[in-house]
Amino acid sequence: MIKTAIAGASGYTGLELVKLISNHPKTSLEAVTSNSYQGKSFTDIFPSMRGFKSLICTPFDANELADKVDVVFLALPHKVSMAFAPKLVDRNIKVVDLSADFRFDDAKAYEAVYQPHTASNLLKESVYGLCELNRDRIKGARIIGNPGCYPTSILLPLVPLLKEKLISPQGLISDSKSGVSGAGRSLSLTTHYCEANEAFGPYKVGNHRHTPEINEVLTKAAGERVSLTFVPHLVPVTRGMVSTIYARTRKGAAEKQIRATLNRWYENEPFVRILPPDKFPNMSHVKGTNCCDIGFHLEPESGRLIIVSAIDNLLKGAAGQAVQNMNIMFEIDEKAGLDWVQTPL
Structure with missing residues (x-):
């Protein structure tokens, strides 16, 4: 099983990730982090998840995660992920970042829109995670910049x-x-x-x-x-x-x-x-x-x-594509956890 954690699980994208990972046949959810809701049960934040495994939201701690997970999804605001990602990569944890912090090849292009980049050295190896177009580069990558919706x-x-x-x-x-x-x-x-x-x-x-x-x-x-x-x-x-x-x-x-x-x-x-x-x-x-x-x-x-x-801006535009990236990184069925038909009603 691929052991996962979700940082920033209390947002809409975080919720979608928890739902996808909870139903994924090849993954387990080991930790959810949230600064806003630390100490609270995930089902207290999102009652729709009652009946599923309910984890307690904890503060982000890279050392603790290193002992228990293979990959971390960073469902964090822009300009925040760059402080978290290096700590995870240094501990051999794969990262799928859903913010803009690792989407750019050129640090100056990022900085023109956001702020000075504090982990620009990782931009050299981060891969833009548009799965259908960058699949070969995503395989074996340590850090993915999940595209915007x-x-x-x-x-x-x-x-x-x-x-x-x-x-x-x-x-x-x-x-x-x-x-x-x-x-x-x-x-x-x-x-x-x-x-x-x-x-x-x-x-x-x-x-x-x-x-x-x-x-x-x-x-x-x-x-x-x-x-x-x-x-x-x-x-x-x-x-x-x-x-x-x-x-x-x-x-x-x-x-x-x-x-x-x-x-x-x-x-x-x-x-x-x-x-x-x-x-x-x-x-x-x-x-x-x-x-x-x-x-x-x-x-x-x-x-x-x-x-x-x-x-769907929350799935192919965010959490779904992030899971698709994870599937490619770990060389399992790309459709795993994502292959279902949804009706519009």
């Missing part, structure tokens, strides 16, 4: 098309919508029920912190600089994410080529579903799953490609 929904459809030179790297636009759970469990005015219910609008236009993460990966895929215009929106649903992406096709690129490319890249991927012509993703169809659904429409007269992707 918005980037996952945007990168999965765009990277193959940029690598195959079917779309232009210039003029890319993503109009993305997320459920309120993407903001986390902490209280804030914008996610207050009275503010978010029956409301819809963009936020952080032009300065969302996921933009540099997206651009770094797209630039690598295209082989030239990419600067995507990214506009996120908050929608009054609990979970789910839809990105509508606009791109210009290169001369000669046809609908048949685009479909063949996406099918070829993802035909053996259990969690990426390329939809048939004239079918488009819906939040409700991916809710509770680790799947990314992708559909598209090409306007032949203008050459404009409209791509729509959907994920």
Whole structure:
């Protein structure tokens, strides 16, 4: 059995990780940490977990974890994980970090958005955990930077098309919508029920912190600089994410080529579903799953490609992808603990 611990288990992503690990056939949950709820039973924090093994939330202690676990999921805020990860890696514990702290190759790109990086030496070996695109590098890695939810929904459809030179790297636009759970469990005015219910609008236009993460990966895929215009929106649903992406096709690129490319890249991927012509993703169809659904429409007269992707922001956008990364790191069935069908009702 793979022995696991979850640091920051009291948030929404932490809860999803506890649920996934509790039902995983090859793992055991040995510890959950939380500074806010230390000393409290996990089922007191999340009563829905009654009947499952209830651990007591403890403060983070790398020395104690080193004696009992093989891997730690860091479900911590951005700018916090970098203080925890080196202590774990130094003790030969594998790390899957769900914050942005180890997603970047370039420390300066991270620091331009967040803060000075105190563990930049680990960026040289950390692997960006977009499973379908970096599987070979994830195997055997000691530390994974689990991708953000918005980037996952945007990168999965765009990277193959940029690598195959079917779309232009210039003029890319993503109009993305997320459920309120993407903001986390902490209280804030914008996610207050009275503010978010029956409301819809963009936020952080032009300065969302996921933009540099997206651009770094797209630039690598295209082989030239990419600067995507990214506009996120908050929608009054609990979970789910839809990105509508606009791109210009290169001369000669046809609908048949685009479909063949996406099918070829993802035909053996259990969690990426390329939809048939004239079918488009819906939040409700991916809710509770680790799947990314992708559909598209090409306007032949203008050459404009409209791509729509959907994920569950808490699963494929966070906890589900983290478990998928763990499965790859330990070379077990990649679908383990994630292979189920969820109905939208």
